[in-house]
Structure formats: C-alpha cells, structure tokens
Amino acid sequence: MFNKILIANRGEIALRIIRTCKEMGINTVAVYSTADQDSLHVKFADEAVCIGPPPSKESYLKIPSILAAAEITNAEAIHPGYGFLSENAEFSKICEEHDLKFIGASPDSIARMGDKAVAKDTMIKNGVPVVPGSDGEVDSYEEAKEICKDIGYPLIIKASAGGGGRGMRIVEEESKLKQAWDTCRNEAETAFNNPAVYIEKFVTNPHHVEIQILADQHGNCIHLGERDCSLQRRHQKILEESPSPLMTPELRNEMGQAAVDAGKSVNYEGAGTVEFLVDDDLNFYFMEMNTRIQVEHPVTEEITNYDLVAEQIKAAAGLELEDKPLKMRGHAIECRINAEDPAHNFRPSAGTINVFHTPGGHSVRVDTHAYAGYKIPPHYDSMIAKLIVSAPTREDAIKRMRRALSEFIVEGIKTTIPYHLQLMDDENFQKGTFNTKYLENEFKFNPEI
Structure with missing residues (x-):
C-alpha cells in the first residue's frame, strides 16, 4: 500500500479523497492555486504545495508543477479526482514514466474511451449496444449529409473529444444541418483543440x-x-x-x-x-x-x-x-x-x-x-x-x-x-x-x- 498520495485536484473531491486516505493510514499532499489557499482540502491534508495562480491552465492543469510537487514531497502516487487531468491520457503516461502511480485508468484505456468515436467502435466490436450513427469520425459536410440521410432525423452531432455538454448539436431536419455542423466543429476546436465530430441518431426523451x-x-x-x-x-x-x-x-x-x-x-x-x-x-x-x-x-x-x-x-x-x-x-x-x-x-x-x-x-x-x-x-x-x-x-x-x-x-x-x-x-x-x-x-x- 502507498505511504503518501498527492491529490491533483481541489475543493470537495480533494477533501473526499483525503478523508479516505486518512482512514487507510495514507499520508496526503494537497496542491492548490493561490485562489484556494484557504480551502479546507489545504487545511486537512498532511502537506500542501502551492502550484500557481488561479487560472486552471496555470495551476491544476499544469503538469510540470504537479510533478514537481510530487517530487519534493516524495509522493508515490497521484489521485486526479474528477475533472482537470483525471481523464488526460498524457498525464497518466507521464506519471508512469516518472515512477508515480496514477490512481485511475491506464493511458491506453483513457485514450480509447476518451475519444468517443473510438469508444463507440470498441463497444460495437465487443457486442455492447450502441446508438445508430456514423462509423467513427465524419471528415466532411458532404459525408455528413449522406450519413444523416441513412440515419434519419432527429440526430445529434458530437465532438469526439467532448464532454460537459460542450460540442453537441441536435439537428431536427436537413435544412439545419450545415449550421449545426459548422457550429459544432468550431466549438470542438475552441474547447478541445480538436474539431473532429461524429454523428448519432438522437434518442427522443431518453x-x-x-x-x-x-x-x-x-x-x-x-x-x-x-x-x-x-x-x-x-x-x-x-x-x-x-x-x-x-x-x-x-x-x-x-x-x-x-x-x-x-x-x-x-x-x-x-x-x-x-x-x-x-x-x-x-x-x-x-x-x-x-x-x-x-x-x-x-x-x-x-x-x-x-x-x-x-x-x-x-x-x-x-x-x-x-x-x-x-x-x-x-x-x-x-x-x-x-x-x-x-x-x-x-x-x-x-x-x-x-x-x-x-x-x-x-x-x-x-x-x-x-x-x-x-x-x-x-x-x-x-x-x-x-x-x-x-x-x-x-x-x-x-x-x-x-x-x-x-x-x-x-x-x-x-x-x-x-x-x-x-x-x-x-x-x-x-x-x-x-x-x-x-x-x-x-x-x-x-x-x-
């Protein structure tokens, strides 16, 4: 069992993880941005390390700062909680390379399940029921039009790297397809740095x-x-x-x-x-x-x-x-x-x-x-x-x-x-x-x- 775990998160979930670690006899390291210096997860951890200013990309998403905090505190493992880096395959891989146990899925599992088009294809191959839709990512509007004719309306366009309700557009009829296509791809590019999308039949009132x-x-x-x-x-x-x-x-x-x-x-x-x-x-x-x-x-x-x-x-x-x-x-x-x-x-x-x-x-x-x-x-x-x-x-x-x-x-x-x-x-x-x-x-x- 681990002697010390660093929690690469904040707030409620960081405190939740700290509680279980204490009950298991495991020492904890909290990381925090300057905006969170008075947060309870900082108070109740055994150690705490400031990793940057308030913006997430300069603190909770900054992998080098988190790795440095783990190194100086001699943490053996990192628990990512939810959000932030919890489903980041690259972070999981980097932890592996630095002899830090990532308490979560392997880089390969995260990558395969994180890309929704790949995940869907994996489920089809393993006999898990999926919503009818495109075979993976759709590369062009012309291809999208043909796929939508086969699927039938209403349908939904989704960002392959999406999450949290972003990069999704419901299309009720063909006349609204082009605008939804352009909007969804632009939003996916902005939010996830990846414009790839796929298309599914929209299940009404699911x-x-x-x-x-x-x-x-x-x-x-x-x-x-x-x-x-x-x-x-x-x-x-x-x-x-x-x-x-x-x-x-x-x-x-x-x-x-x-x-x-x-x-x-x-x-x-x-x-x-x-x-x-x-x-x-x-x-x-x-x-x-x-x-x-x-x-x-x-x-x-x-x-x-x-x-x-x-x-x-x-x-x-x-x-x-x-x-x-x-x-x-x-x-x-x-x-x-x-x-x-x-x-x-x-x-x-x-x-x-x-x-x-x-x-x-x-x-x-x-x-x-x-x-x-x-x-x-x-x-x-x-x-x-x-x-x-x-x-x-x-x-x-x-x-x-x-x-x-x-x-x-x-x-x-x-x-x-x-x-x-x-x-x-x-x-x-x-x-x-x-x-x-x-x-x-x-x-x-x-x-x-």
Whole structure:
C-alpha cells in the first residue's frame, strides 16, 4: 500500500479523497492555486504545495508543477479526482514514466474511451449496444449529409473529444444541418483543440442511466448497479439517484453485464462509469465511458456500502477485488448544490459565504469544502456541496431530502437549494416519470416561493 498520495485536484473531491486516505493510514499532499489557499482540502491534508495562480491552465492543469510537487514531497502516487487531468491520457503516461502511480485508468484505456468515436467502435466490436450513427469520425459536410440521410432525423452531432455538454448539436431536419455542423466543429476546436465530430441518431426523451464498475489489475471486473442521472439542464446533471426509478432486475443484469464487457474490452483498472441512454421501451445504448471517479459516486456508496475511493486506491496498489454478490439496500439521492441563482437562469454567484449551516440527522451526508467566511473563487466549477440522503424506499428518501434541504442554510450568495426544494414537491419527480429533457421543457421553477 502507498505511504503518501498527492491529490491533483481541489475543493470537495480533494477533501473526499483525503478523508479516505486518512482512514487507510495514507499520508496526503494537497496542491492548490493561490485562489484556494484557504480551502479546507489545504487545511486537512498532511502537506500542501502551492502550484500557481488561479487560472486552471496555470495551476491544476499544469503538469510540470504537479510533478514537481510530487517530487519534493516524495509522493508515490497521484489521485486526479474528477475533472482537470483525471481523464488526460498524457498525464497518466507521464506519471508512469516518472515512477508515480496514477490512481485511475491506464493511458491506453483513457485514450480509447476518451475519444468517443473510438469508444463507440470498441463497444460495437465487443457486442455492447450502441446508438445508430456514423462509423467513427465524419471528415466532411458532404459525408455528413449522406450519413444523416441513412440515419434519419432527429440526430445529434458530437465532438469526439467532448464532454460537459460542450460540442453537441441536435439537428431536427436537413435544412439545419450545415449550421449545426459548422457550429459544432468550431466549438470542438475552441474547447478541445480538436474539431473532429461524429454523428448519432438522437434518442427522443431518453433516460440517462449509468453503471458503476470496479476493476483490478488481475482481470477482474464487477458492477455496482446503476445511477439515474436524467435530471439535467444544458447537459449538466442536477440530481442523481440510485436505483433508477425505471429499472427492472432483468434490465440491471443486462446493462451491468454490458458495462463489465465494456471495461474488460479496454483492460480497465479502477473505478469507472459506463453511461447509457435508455428509451421508453427499455432499450439501452452505450453513450460514453468516464474513466474516473464521478461527482455522483456517493449515491452508489450509500446503497452498496462500498468506499469507491478506497477501491480505486486498492486497485492501483495491485490488490485483488473482493468477489462478493451485489447487494443494493434502499434508495439514495444526491442534490448538487451550486453557487448559482436559479431565479436568473442559473447565473453564477461568486462571493463570500456569510452563513453556512449544513443539515444532519440519520442517513444525511454532506460533501463540501465550503464554510462560513469562505470566498468562492470565480475561476472554477460552481458546485459548493453535494447533499446525499438514503432511506429504505424512494418515497422516504424524497421526504428525507426535502427535510435536509430545508435545514441547509447558505447566506451571502445565491444557491440552487430553492430549486431542489421545489423539485422534491414535483409530481412527476415523485412518480419517477421524467427524462433528460424534463427540467428544460416541463419543470417550472417559481422564484417567488
């Protein structure tokens, strides 16, 4: 087992990793930008190293600075968390070359799954269901036109190197194809330095269901059930839960096996998530694989009693997975608490938190790096906390979440807490009858309540 791990991340996820490391008896090194010098992950790590100014490209994305921090602190491994360098194949490779264990997927796995066109081709070869679409990247508009005629509308153009909802355009009819094609490629070039795109049939009103997998260095791979991430706006997840309201035991077995097959096809190591679209007839299609820990991993932890970060570390250290039957107990829900104003189109709300009171009670978990007096830097993601509850049934979990949200007091900035409170009272959410377009097309937030 490792003696010391450097966490190449910030905020909530860095603090989350530090907690598990402490429980495992592993020393930790935090890295931070000058904007994060007062963050809790800096305070609670055993050591902390400043790696640059606030912009991510000059700190959390600057590989030489992170490697230097690992060298001067004698860290043996690097945990990348999520975001930043967590799915950067080059970073994984450089760590390997510097005798630093990258706690995550191999460079080859990241590269194969990170390029969505290659990932799709890999899934086809391994018998995993995929959405009908182009055979890999599409190089020209003329080729795109012909492919779209075969696929049929509506369809979606996606950046091969995309993520986070960027580099995606839905096309309803051929007359709108050229503009969407040009816009998507330009956005892909700007955001990812790669204009390559591919085309898929657009599944109308889909559910977004993902499967958590774990794999070790000995060829073992298991799944830990599903998370439903259908409640989104602008392709950004708002709320996640497990089990999924539309799941059946048969579908879970099928999707779970498909996810395991996906992991084995790239010799995967560590924790990963295979994401699927599921239509109303319960047909499922591979969408992408995230080769890292997910923001929403706590809902799986709460119903399976696994510590996913601990499992990542064990896998990286060469330990073999424990082979035991999957047991999913009860229901868990996670609400992402963002520093945004839902009354004004989710406008970012950076500033100083004056009051920060977190909820408690039975089966209530808050993962956060924020506190009263904390100044939210404008340079990074707006999420300041994750509120997770679990209960024996989905109905009880909703009631518990409503209670917990009502206890969560944040003053000095605007947050998404009022939005989540109204969502708990929404009839369609309570019945589980929603899809990825529900929040944007049907749910109405009332800022006056």
